[in-house]
Amino acid sequence: MSVSMDLGKALDKAYEDKTLDEVLKAPPSALAGLTEKHDAILADLGIKTVKDMGTNKYFALAGALANAGERQG
Template identity: 75%
Template sequence: MAVSVNLSKGLDKAFEDKGLDEILAAPPSALAGLTERHDGILAEMGIKTIKDLGSNKYFALAGVLVALQGKTG
């Protein structure tokens, strides 16, 4: 089954037409709202690509905690 996702609002304009592998290999500044300055800060934590950012255990845990916030009473 093919899946289509519109990421245009979440990506820098230069990456809107790129494939998933190319986006994951891109620096975090390829995400809308992040800059090359953010790339430098994240690189100091070992995060050099969007894939690194998405698979970082601390960012993943933070995402889960935020998702859970809406599920608890």
């Protein structure tokens, strides 16, 4: 199945034309605003890829809490 997403400026320029699978396997610095320094810090937490970052239980919990806070106003 083909999936099309417009990520706008969410990805580093080097990853804008990559497939979803390639982006998920890329280091966190594939996301715009993150650098290789962030890669090293996140690697210490066991996060070595964009997929690791997106499936990390702490990042998911923080995202859920932030969304709940926004709904409360």
